[in-house]
Amino acid sequence: MNLATWVERNGRRRRDAPALAVGDEVHATWAQFAERVAAAATGLRDRGLAPGDRVAILMRNRPEYLEAQFAAWHAGLVAVPVNARLHREEIAYVLGHSGTSLVLTDEEHLDDVGPLEESVESVRSVLVVPGPGWDALLGADAMPLVDRAADDPAWLFYTSGTTGRPKGATLTHGNLLMASLSYYADIGPVAEEDCVLHAAPLSHGSGLYGLPHVAKGAASVFPASGALDGPELLTLLARWRGMSFFAAPIMVTRLAGDPALAGADLSGLKTIIYGGAPMYLADLEQALETFGPRLAQIYGQGETPMTITGLSMADHADRDHPRWRARMQGVGFPRTDVEVRVVDLDDGELPPGEAGEVVVRGRVVMAGYWDQPEETAETMRGGWLHTGDVGSFDDDGFLTLHDRSKDLIISGGMNIYPREVEEALMTHPGVRSVAVVGRYDPEWGEAVVAFVVPDDPAPTAADLDRTCLDRIARYKRPKEYHFVEALPTNNYGKVLKRELRQRFTDGPPPQQR
Structure with missing residues (x-):
């Protein structure tokens, strides 16, 4: 199809x-x-x-x-x-x-x-x-x-990889059809009188979540400002009813705190789907206070387009559940169209309560990485997509993520792999070695931090900023540079990034230059 x-x-x-x-005007x-x-x-x-x-x-x-x-x-x-x-x-x-x-x-x-x-x-x-x-x-x-045909490529979704080069997840017409049908099954029905608001990039989640709306004949609406704030959202809701939109948690948090929405009539708002990064519990509670039970969370990857597990609107509204607060910090139950397991290093399925790698299979999972057969074989071994995320199920089948084994940093809903940033910084002649990690940031979720072992002459933070801006996107550059004498390593010479992250909580940070 x-x-x-x-x-x-x-x-x-x-x-x-x-x-x-666009705004009030029909294009x-x-x-x-x-x-x-x-x-x-x-x-x-x-x-x-x-x-x-x-x-x-x-x-x-x-x-x-x-x-x-x-x-x-x-x-x-x-x-x-x-x-x-x-x-x-x-x-x-x-x-x-x-x-x-x-x-x-x-x-x-x-x-x-x-x-x-x-x-x-x-x-x-x-x-x-x-x-x-x-x-x-x-x-x-x-x-x-x-x-x-269902297995013909439709969309190449380029997602950053641990090697520092992005990989093209090949999404077929059948993959995207299944993802759209999964929306109806797990997030909610779409009526032809509804609309989808594209406030997040169409190259990512907003484009994917727009598809089930196009299929049903609902309108696709673009904010006239190119962004979105509380007053503009209210203006759009006055014209377009049954509105849903996808947003990164940072955007949901900003909207929830917008004074224009306090006590406003949001009856035209249907669903806010959020994902791509964790939402901290305090922010989520504020969002529920502002928007009511209209929030749905998704956990997915470009390789299995936005459908692995989810927290439904009903899950968000179920405040009487004894583990509601803990569940709001997890990623929910497997979606209708996939099987999800937690496995050990030998791909053996682990029982509830034990942490391992999250793997998934289903007709929504990508056909493979474009022109990268070895990476495809490794990621899809045994017929299961290996996500690189570490998690565990509880006895009810609820999934909680504990870590990102690929060291992914998610800042403002954007994926940043440290290796990309490290490779850019290593091109500077004044950098002997470097390690990049993420630290908690109350606004962006995580901030990129670089630990740099300088050479002679040593670079300044401004020098390293210029190096990054010449090679990678602005949003990927470090927010902080810590200059250190050496990086912590294990017996095999592998940098212990966990020790670097602990420096943000165990005493003062290293001297900055």
């Missing part, structure tokens, strides 16, 4: 209903959305693209993003949504590794993307959306929907 079927179908069934909107009805998608699909194919070719989308949230994504699918192409906050070098790697032929970007990101047409061998052209080239695509004659 080709996912673009949903747009084509709703273009006939809900012709005059709003499909895409396209369903009939217009379907016409634009089918025409743009022809325009893409006329540029020499064939079914299975990759089209990257790198732009801020806007209606044209969804038009481009569904046009690619309509034409039988594979969408490569690229995080718009990445550094140019990181973008170049994603484009080159995926073999992207065409990049669709907007004016805001053209300075980063435009030069890559010359430096990335696979890229044939870069098209600015909206713009004259995009208008020309929309002027083409509509083409028929291209047949796609």
Whole structure:
């Protein structure tokens, strides 16, 4: 099944209903959305693209993003949504590794993307959306929907890896269909009168959670500000009812504390799905006080798109449960469409109460990593996706995560792998060795901290900041630099990052320079 079927179908069934909107204004009805998608699909194919070719989308949230994504699918192409906050070098790697032929970007990101047409061998052209080239695509004659099988790639989700290079999780049309059906089973039904608000990046969770709304013919709404605060949310709720949206915990926390929402009429708000990072209990209680029982938590990964376990709205509302507070700090029960186990080092299933690696299998799990067969075989050994997360079940089948064995740092809902930052810092001639860890941050969840063993001459924090900004995205750079004489290691020379983390709680931090 080709996912673009949903747009084509709703273009006939809900012709005059709003499909895409910015603030109060309708950008396209369903009939217009379907016409634009089918025409743009022809325009893409006329540029020499064939079914299975990759089209990257790198732009801020806007209606044209969804038009481009569904046009690619309509034409039988594979969408490569690229995080718009990445550094140019990181973008170049994603484009080159995926073999992207065409990049669709907007004016805001053209300075980063435009030069890559010359430096990335696979890229044939870069098209600015909206713009004259995009208008020309929309002027083409509509083409028929291209047949796609369930196991045909639809979306390459590039997620950071422990090697310092991102991996492209290959999500098929069947994977994304299953993820959408799982939404109805575990989060809630979607009516055609509802809407989804895209306040978080479409290249991540918001794009995934938009799919079940597109399938049902609900409207996709974009904040006019490009962000979201309390007053704007109230304005949108006055126009669009039955609203759901995905957000990182930091965004939920900020909205919950917005004075404009205190005592406001939120009857038009249906669901807030949060995930991608832990939400601290005090923040969650404030969010429940502000929003009521409208919160649902998800635990997932790009490799199994946002569906491993979850805390439902009913779980959040069940304050009489004797372990309610403890449960709100866990990640819930396995979702309907997957099997989840906790296993030991030999992949043997562990009983409740014992901690081990969380593994998952189901039809929502990725087909594999794009062009990385060895990494795929390792991660998918035995037919189970090995998440790298350490957790344990209780007797009721409730999962709690204890650690991230891959040292992942989650700051503001964004995944940051220390190895990426360490590799950037090691390019500075004044760095002899370095270790990057996360520490608790009340606003961002975690902050990136670098422990640096300097060489002679020693760099300053400003020097290291410049080194990072030349190589990686701004949000990945350390918030603090601690200069130390040596890093703690075990007998095998492995850096003991747990000891570094303990320095934030066991006495004063090391001397900063």
